[in-house]
Amino acid sequence: MPTTGIINGTLMRLYKDSVAIGYATSCQMNISSAMREILTKDSAAGGWREVKKGQLSGTLSTEALYAGPGDASTNYLFDDLFTDLVAGTALTIKFTTDVVGDNVYTMSAICTSLDLNAGVEENVSYSASFEVTGAIVKTTKA
């Protein structure tokens, strides 16, 4: 049964293949469509800009707390993303609540940046950005 009403953001998270990206505090998916200008001398728009849909693109980002090799979790962590970024590996990412009937956004994405932050008397944290390559496919969790 799908989630009713507004979905609690805690449940919706990024999974690399089928493993959660660990210690995440927030996850974002951005989908955008570039516009191509079609204004010509023959247009009847009176000088106003006219556009049509161009390239579709997507990005992902997440903010998370940092845990090193001593962490006893099977989740996907900073060190795994570091390896992927250096290798330029395209990852299969799913953005979902994992609740039956809810949406699952599936895509292939490459990690493009990692920012590791260590402030005095603060948790070590990082943010990761991904560029989607190919289509973002929306399905329903069966």
Next chain:
Amino acid sequence: MKLRLLKEWNGKQPGNTGVFLSEYGEQMIKDGIAELLDDDFVVEDMPKKEEVKQDPVYIPIPVPAEYFQNEEEENITKPKNK
């Protein structure tokens, strides 16, 4: 779903815990690789910031001048140094 590994998986040691998509997790349970954990189990125990206890603040209470006069009138006998 939250799972605990029963066998080594992807270089991760048995006993390690994690969050998996349910479809994949169910297969891991069937294959005997992992066991299901309770929903309340905390896989990711976020570090908690230590609370700083503030020292008590003593606020001087205003007292009438007579209070100090009485104090001066008291006969305080100091022990003599020998």
